[in-house]
Amino acid sequence: MLSEEKDSTGNIVGSPDFKKGQEQFKAKELSYNFKTKKGRIIGTFTEQEQGFLHSEVTKRMEDGSLNISRSTFSTCDLEHPHFSVNFNKAKVIPGKKIISGPAYLVLKMSRYR
Numbered sequence: 348m349l350s351e352e353k354d355s356t357g358n359i360v361g362s363p364d365f366k367k368g369q370e371q372f373k374a375k376e377l378s379y380n381f382k383t384k385k386g387r388i389i390g391t392f393t394e395q396e397q398g399f400l401h402s403e404v405t406k407r408m409e410d411g412s413l414n415i416s417r418s419t420f421s422t423c424d425l426e427h428p429h430f431s432v433n434f435n436k437a438k439v440i441p442g443k444k445i446i447s448g449p450a451y452l453v454l455k456m457s458r459y460r
Contacts, residue, residue: 384409391415398422401431413439419453429455 363377375390386407393400403417414436421431430453437447 379407392426394424395420399424399428401426401428411441413441415439427455 363374364372372388372391372393374388374392377386377388379386388405388407389403391400391402391405398420399422400415401419401421402415404415406414408414415438416436418437419428419431419433421428423429423431432450433453434447434450437445439445
């Protein structure tokens, strides 16, 4: 298992970065079972189709599909985007389709004085 590294002051100095072919993502924690070919990724951040996907938990299944929970998708690249489409769970079949439960639009407004 790989996870974020912290220095002596508690600041994060490194996190797992994954790259395989065109697939690339950053995470807070990454674990993978080579026998079952299943993985679990905590705190995923990746660029997908001109947008950015943030996910609390992602499970990579043996067939290559992904089960994603508590996620946001936005064209904003900030850690906490100003606007996003949020969904509680989804299944991604790479190169084919995404199946999602209910999704909802989130707009974060800031106050100007």
